[in-house]
Amino acid sequence: MRFDLQVIASWIEPGSRVLDLGCRTGSLLAHLTEEKAILGTGIEIDEQAAGEAIAKGLSVIHGDIYEEIEDYPDNAFDYVILSQALMQVLEPEALIREMLRVGRLGVVSFPNFTHYKNRLQMFFTGRAPLSKELPYEWYNTPNIRVIPIIDFRRFCKHVGVPIVKEVAISTHHHDEQGKVITLLPNLFATFGIFMLGQGR
Amino acid sequence: MDAPLTAGPACLIFTGMSEYVDQIETGESVGLVEKKFFTFGEEAPLVLESGRSLGSVTLAYETCGTLNKDKTNAILVCHALTGDSHVAGFYDENDPKPGWWDLMVGPGKPIDTNKYFVICSNVVGGCMGSTGPADENPETGRPFGASFPVVTIGDMVRAQRRLVDSFGIDILLAVVGGSVGGMQVLEWSVRYPHRVHAAIPLATTTKHSAQAIAFNEVARQAIMADPKWNRGDYYESGRPEHGLAVARMVGHITYLSDESMRHKFDRRLQDRVELSFDFEADFQVESYLRYQGNKFVDRFDANSFLYLTKAADYFNIENQYGDGSLVAAFSRASCRYLVVSFTSDWLYPTYQSKTMVKAMKKNSLDVSFCEIEAPWGHDAFLLPNTRLSDLLSGFLNKICRHCGIGGAA
Numbered sequence: 082m083r084f085d086l087q088v089i090a091s092w093i094e095p096g097s098r099v100l101d102l103g104c105r106t107g108s109l110l111a112h113l114t115e116e117k118a119i120l121g122t123g124i125e126i127d128e129q130a131a132g133e134a135i136a137k138g139l140s141v142i143h144g145d146i147y148e149e150i151e152d153y154p155d156n157a158f159d160y161v162i163l164s165q166a167l168m169q170v171l172e173p174e175a176l177i178r179e180m181l182r183v184g185r186l187g188v189v190s191f192p193n194f195t196h197y198k199n200r201l202q203m204f205f206t207g208r209a210p211l212s213k214e215l216p217y218e219w220y221n222t223p224n225i226r227v228i229p230i231i232d233f234r235r236f237c238k239h240v241g242v243p244i245v246k247e248v249a250i251s252t253h254h255h256d257e258q259g260k261v262i263t264l265l266p267n268l269f270a271t272f273g274i275f276m277l278g279q280g281r
Numbered sequence: 282m283d284a285p286l287t288a289g290p291a292c293l294i295f296t297g298m299s300e301y302v303d304q305i306e307t308g309e310s311v312g313l314v315e316k317k318f319f320t321f322g323e324e325a326p327l328v329l330e331s332g333r334s335l336g337s338v339t340l341a342y343e344t345c346g347t348l349n350k351d352k353t354n355a356i357l358v359c360h361a362l363t364g365d366s367h368v369a370g371f372y373d374e375n376d377p378k379p380g381w382w383d384l385m386v387g388p389g390k391p392i393d394t395n396k397y398f399v400i401c402s403n404v405v406g407g408c409m410g411s412t413g414p415a416d417e418n419p420e421t422g423r424p425f426g427a428s429f430p431v432v433t434i435g436d437m438v439r440a441q442r443r444l445v446d447s448f449g450i451d452i453l454l455a456v457v458g459g460s461v462g463g464m465q466v467l468e469w470s471v472r473y474p475h476r477v478h479a480a481i482p483l484a485t486t487t488k489h490s491a492q493a494i495a496f497n498e499v500a501r502q503a504i505m506a507d508p509k510w511n512r513g514d515y516y517e518s519g520r521p522e523h524g525l526a527v528a529r530m531v532g533h534i535t536y537l538s539d540e541s542m543r544h545k546f547d548r549r550l551q552d553r554v555e556l557s558f559d560f561e562a563d564f565q566v567e568s569y570l571r572y573q574g575n576k577f578v579d580r581f582d583a584n585s586f587l588y589l590t591k592a593a594d595y596f597n598i599e600n601q602y603g604d605g606s607l608v609a610a611f612s613r614a615s616c617r618y619l620v621v622s623f624t625s626d627w628l629y630p631t632y633q634s635k636t637m638v639k640a641m642k643k644n645s646l647d648v649s650f651c652e653i654e655a656p657w658g659h660d661a662f663l664l665p666n667t668r669l670s671d672l673l674s675g676f677l678n679k680i681c682r683h684c685g686i687g688g689a690a
Contacts, residue, residue, distance in 0.1 A: 122647075130666050135619070136650045136675030138682070142638065143651040152642040235340055 084259035107134030314370035341410025342402035346394035359458030365409035408582035427513025451592030500528035538658030
């Protein structure tokens with residue numbers, strides 16, 4: 082399992098109710114079900130991935146996260162997870178508010194755009210950065226947003242969403258291993274992971 | 282029925298509903314099965330939702346696999362509009378085709394008869410062995426015909442419950458069915474929430490759209506406009522074969538899709554190279570529909586067709602159980618759901634499945650949903666589909682784990 086998912090998994094209390102937005106084939110949900118006996122649900126837009134997740138015995142809704150999340154009652158979940166999808170979200174504030182309506186806590190992970198390698202690439206080549214975490218050209222990227230860790234913090238403050246916990250990690254996208262970055266994370270971390278609370 | 286395999290390791294079937302795909306490889310068969318009959322209601326008649334009652338009700342049913350000691354491995358399969366109890370296997374060695382869902386029910390198949398005890402019964406109002414309008418009315422000594430009471434999906438399910446009771450089964454592991462069978466699945470899950478662990482409604486709806494009712498009404502009118510229908514009293518004078526054939530043709534169109542018809546027929550001509558300039562069946566699609574209509578007449582009773590389409594039109598879970606609210610209706614339910622729709626199904630389009638999924642979610646029910654990309658229209662649930670097979674077997678395995686059911690009985 083991806084290292085960022087391992088970190089997220091370590092945050093989840095046993096026996097809790099978890100909603101995974103964009104769960105793909107359900108590896109995080111399967112892990113949490115096995116290891117922590119959670120009650121998990123996933124939402125996945127790709128038929129193949131959703132089908133595989135259901136065939137694994139997971140509870141998954143094949144559909145669009147923005148539409149599907151609306152149906153859940155308030156506080157239906159303990160955690161709502163959005164891993165490596167925030168870069169593709171059209172209305173981040175609305176989605177994060179919705180996550181914190183249906184869940185007590187939200188967990189968000191994303192690639193840190195201002196990793197030093199991206200900065201060097203831009204500085205020396207003058208081109209948009211291409212990295213293992215963000216491996217697309219401008220014309221084929223599904224990502225519509227670039228998110229530095231410090232900007233995400235500013236965003237949370239601006240919209241009044243409390244950050245309960247955060248960790249920055251350095252890893253390869255497909256690597257199952259990585260390490261926590263404490264020194265200058267906005268420079269040295271490849272991913273930021275945040276736990277968000279409901280606030281007032 | 283745990284008969285030895287006699288049909289060989291692989292068999293071919295003609296699909297039950299549309300016969301769109303001429304031959305399907307169905308794999309290892311459950312073997313020989315036998316149609317049985319269960320009769321109840323002599324002491325306590327079945328009071329129908331219409332208020333009328335049936336004094337003695339017979340259900341034709343078949344079983345495959347073995348019921349375990351604790352009676353916890355039973356799966357009820359509900360057939361679609363014109364289906365029957367013959368879900369899988371063969372009646373004898375010379376039987377040319379197996380049951381209508383042989384590709385899904387059998388040893389090692391998604392509904393694995395090595396693990397599960399499968400029950401399938403013909404619905405009340407049908408004509409495949411269960412009590413219906415073609416049966417004798419004990420009060421008159423003549424066939425019921427149009428004097429048969431109108432039955433509902435709820436009545437069908439209540440009759441099935443008596444059959445399930447007769448096996449001593451308290452809780453069904455799952456209820457599975459597509460189309461009108463899916464309506465019965467939904468009915469089971471809200472009418473008897475404590476008697477089903479899991480429900481799998483496929484290609485179905487919580488209520489017919491105006492469009493679906495409209496097609497059914499055209500089909501019914503085709504039957505009733507046939508002079509031989511004779512207000513339902515035709516069992517001695519000769520059956521309304523033409524009306525029933527036209528009714529089937531109408532229904533059949535709704536089971537296909539624009540794409541599947543284009544693929545199979547396009548505008549190709551049947552047994553000719555140019556247009557006839559008369560009313561022969563010029564086009565292959567005409568010839569095909571006529572063939573399907575005529576073949577249907579051999580196996581189906583016109584009055585049953587009227588009653589069963591009416592039952593489907595009347596089905597409305599939100600009015601019956603939720604005072605107009607689907608969310609309130611599903612608040613009665615407690616089972617786990619797997620809901621499946623198909624992209625090209627325009628009879629019960631995906632939005633109708635999504636509506637039920639939404640109501641289930643609002644009740645915090647455990648539900649999985651998948652819309653399968655398939656070009657074959659409503660009939661897709663009867664055709665070979667790896668995705669559907671994987672969904673069913675994976676979901677049922679999960680239910681087994683939750684219910685602590687191991688391997689074979």
